[in-house]
Amino acid sequence: NAGVTQTPKFRVLKTGQSMTLLCAQDMNHEYMYWYRQDPGMGLRLIHYSVGEGTTAKGEVPDGYNVSRLKKQNFLLGLESAAPSQTSVYFCASSWTGTFASGANVLTFGAGSRLTVL
Amino acid sequence: AQSVTQLDSQVPVFEEAPVELRCNYSSSVSVYLFWYVQYPNQGLQLLLKYLSGSTLVKGINGFEAEFNKSQTSFHLRKPSVHISDTAEYFCAVSRKAAGNKLTFGGGTRVLVKP
Numbered sequence: 019n020a021g022v023t024q025t026p027k028f029r030v031l032k033t034g035q036s037m038t039l040l041c042a043q044d045m046n047h048e049y050m051y052w053y054r055q056d057p058g059m060g061l062r063l064i065h066y067s068v069g070e071g072t073t074a075k076g077e078v079p080d081g082y083n084v085s086r087l088k089k090q091n092f093l094l095g096l097e098s099a100a101p102s103q104t105s106v107y108f109c110a111s112s113w114t115g116t117f118a119s120g121a122n123v124l125t126f127g128a129g130s131r132l133t134v135l
Numbered sequence: 136a137q138s139v140t141q142l143d144s145q146v147p148v149f150e151e152a153p154v155e156l157r158c159n160y161s162s163s164v165s166v167y168l169f170w171y172v173q174y175p176n177q178g179l180q181l182l183l184k185y186l187s188g189s190t191l192v193k194g195i196n197g198f199e200a201e202f203n204k205s206q207t208s209f210h211l212r213k214p215s216v217h218i219s220d221t222a223e224y225f226c227a228v229s230r231k232a233a234g235n236k237l238t239f240g241g242g243t244r245v246l247v248k249p
Contacts, residue, residue, distance in 0.1 A: 110178075129178055
């Protein structure tokens with residue numbers, strides 16, 4: 019059982035280039051999330067999805083776009099990369115249900131380290 | 136909106152000594168509370184969570200946390216740490232009515248020394 023898989027694990031971009039990070043989960047989770055992790059700032063939510071075909075903005079959505087065409091996949095796109103987007107990106111997923119039954123527990127991928135020069 | 140403050144960015148501790156990681160939160164509504172751990176070069180995994188009931192919550196690897204509503208705190212403790220506990224620890228909160236979105240603190244890096 020792979021859980022949450024992120025590709026690529028590492029990427030170096032030049033300013034202005036575009037790229038897509040792919041997140042795939044095999045747990046049939048409804049909810050998926052993209053976070054970025056920066057030193058001293060914890061994880062900040064970029065975008066999230068509560069189901070196939072739906073997306074919503076999180077805390078820091080500017081400069082990013084997302085798509086959830088299939089339930090198991092959640093793509094994060096950078097149309098024109100900037101040095102401020104140098105970060106480690108984490109995808110996570112969780113299932114719906116009652117909080118007491120275990121919903122709200124996120125399963126994380128191993129992360130994608132992006133450097134923008 | 137809610138926020139989470141982890142008061143210590145780094146905590147060095149000797150092996151077999153106790154450790155406490157402090158977490159304070161602010162929210163105008165009731166929240167659920169979590170601690171996640173991130174081992175080097177890995178994603179985050181759940182240590183423990185508080186949803187309701189007993190304010191003392193036990194998690195994996197001998198960790199426990201105590202919810203204090205009056206002080207809006209959720210401090211994490213372990214009575215005796217191992218080298219393998221070297222990691223970054225994140226406190227997180229979720230509003231009870233906000234679905235599954237978590238707000239994370241800035242993290243506390245624990246370095247266990249032999």
